[in-house]
Amino acid sequence: MCEEIASAGELAASFPKSVNSAVLAHGSQNVCSSYMDPNPTPTIRDLYPHLTENELAEAEHILERYLALVLRIFERTDSEAHP
Numbered sequence: 001m002c003e004e005i006a007s008a009g010e011l012a013a014s015f016p017k018s019v020n021s022a023v024l025a026h027g028s029q030n031v032c033s034s035y036m037d038p039n040p041t042p043t044i045r046d047l048y049p050h051l052t053e054n055e056l057a058e059a060e061h062i063l064e065r066y067l068a069l070v071l072r073i074f075e076r077t078d079s080e081a082h083p
Contacts, residue, residue: 044056044059044060044063
């Protein structure tokens with residue numbers, strides 16, 4: 001699981017700071033970092049406590065796909081702006 005968190009951290013590092021807070025809202029990111037932060041970012045479970053485990057897993061998967069798309073869009077526009 002912490003390997004996934006490292007991937008999320010690498011993904012977050014590639015975004016501009018204005019986008020980082022949204023990336024860090026990714027639920028699994030908070031599992032290892034919440035003990036270090038006195039005000040941890042809410043997890044998907046915190047935002048949607050009524051969802052079942054399957055629904056939470058699906059929501060997390062959709063969020064990961066969305067963030068990957070946002071990253072691709074950012075990288076493409078950044079490469080076009082700075083060839």
